Amino acid sequence: MIVGILGCGAIANTIVNEFLSDDGIDIKYFYDTDIERAENLAQISNGIAVLEMDEMLDNVDLVLESASPIALKVHALNIIENGKDLMVMSVGALMDKEFRQKIHKAAQANNAKVYAPSGAIVGLDGIKAASIGKIKKASLTTRKSPKSLGREVEEEEILFEGKASEAVERFPVNINVAASLSIACNMDIDVKIIVDPKVDRNVHEVLVQGDFGEFRSSSENVPFAANPKTSMLAAFSAIKLLKSFSECFSVGT
Numbered sequence: 001m002i003v004g005i006l007g008c009g010a011i012a013n014t015i016v017n018e019f020l021s022d023d024g025i026d027i028k029y030f031y032d033t034d035i036e037r038a039e040n041l042a043q044i045s046n047g048i049a050v051l052e053m054d055e056m057l058d059n060v061d062l063v064l065e066s067a068s069p070i071a072l073k074v075h076a077l078n079i080i081e082n083g084k085d086l087m088v089m090s091v092g093a094l095m096d097k098e099f100r101q102k103i104h105k106a107a108q109a110n111n112a113k114v115y116a117p118s119g120a121i122v123g124l125d126g127i128k129a130a131s132i133g134k135i136k137k138a139s140l141t142t143r144k145s146p147k148s149l150g151r152e153v154e155e156e157e158i159l160f161e162g163k164a165s166e167a168v169e170r171f172p173v174n175i176n177v178a179a180s181l182s183i184a185c186n187m188d189i190d191v192k193i194i195v196d197p198k199v200d201r202n203v204h205e206v207l208v209q210g211d212f213g214e215f216r217s218s219s220e221n222v223p224f225a226a227n228p229k230t231s232m233l234a235a236f237s238a239i240k241l242l243k244s245f246s247e248c249f250s251v252g253t
């Protein structure tokens with residue numbers, strides 16, 4: 001499978017390094033508004049940095065978006081309408097229902113697949129199973145350091161309390177996980193974002209209640225040094241999903 005990358009930052013660097021010696025996945029094309037970042041990844045993987053997304057679309061099977069919600073909105077339909085599969089990290093953009101429907105229709109019409117890896121969150125497997133029954137309530141409490149959230153505070157502070165749809169608008173590169181949970185639950189879930197000077201991890205606590213019963217999940221994710229907003233687990237989830245395409249045995253929903 002030939003893969004092109006849209007957005008060559010923390011997540012992309014980890015993914016590229018993982019696949020340097022993997023014969024099944026060839027991460028070959030790189031695009032970033034900062035061409036030096038694309039060139040850097042192209043150099044270490046013997047790939048090609050492009051100046052426009054259109055320069056890679058004829059040659060790839062799948063584009064992995066690891067850029068920003070705005071980048072996804074700009075490029076997703078063009079990628080899919082070219083019949084290419086798309087893996088999305090900036091899931092927050094998909095909280096826009098009209099945009100999500102357009103993507104869905106385009107994917108159906110062009111025989112393309114759109115994947116959103118579980119990212120920095122733990123529990124999506126259970127939620128997907130639970131969604132076969134009725135999910136009655138779902139919430140996410142995210143706690144990050146001042147460095148991760150770009151704030152300077154002496155004590156913990158609630159930065160946001162409300163619905164996921166508003167959270168992704170106000171914190172577009174910090175709370176994509178709220179969108180993944182909302183889409184999996186098929187509801188606009190409750191979100192709380194706390195900046196906490198006592199933590200150095202990205203902490204996500206999920207509560208789900210439904211016909212199946214109730215579960216809580218909690219993860220204390222190591223952030224990337226290069227981008228403390230982002231948890232290493234998010235890159236690992238994309239790597240695992242890419243690897244799963246060539247596996248003949250699958251466990252978990």
Ligand SMILES: NC(=O)C1=CN([C@@H]2O[C@H](COP(=O)(O)OP(=O)(O)OC[C@H]3O[C@@H](n4cnc5c(N)ncnc54)[C@H](OP(=O)(O)O)[C@@H]3O)[C@@H](O)[C@H]2O)C=CC1
Binds near residue numbers: 034067071089118119
């Ligand atoms: N689903 C999940 O659980 C998670 C999702 N994410 C999301 O994944 C995405 C990537 O994360 P991460 O690797 O940490 O981010 P980084 O900021 O480290 O890297 C993103 C790169 O993409 C570039 N970029 C941004 N917009 C565009 C664009 N329109 N066209 C081309 N390049 C662009 C950035 O350039 P510049 O710096 O100049 O903007 C940067 O080089 C983010 O949207 C992030 O919020 C992150 C963590 C978890």
Ligand SMILES: O=C([O-])CC(=O)C(=O)O
Binds near residue numbers: 175178229230
């Ligand atoms: O990486 C994380 O912990 C979560 C994150 O930034 C996001 O969901 O956008």
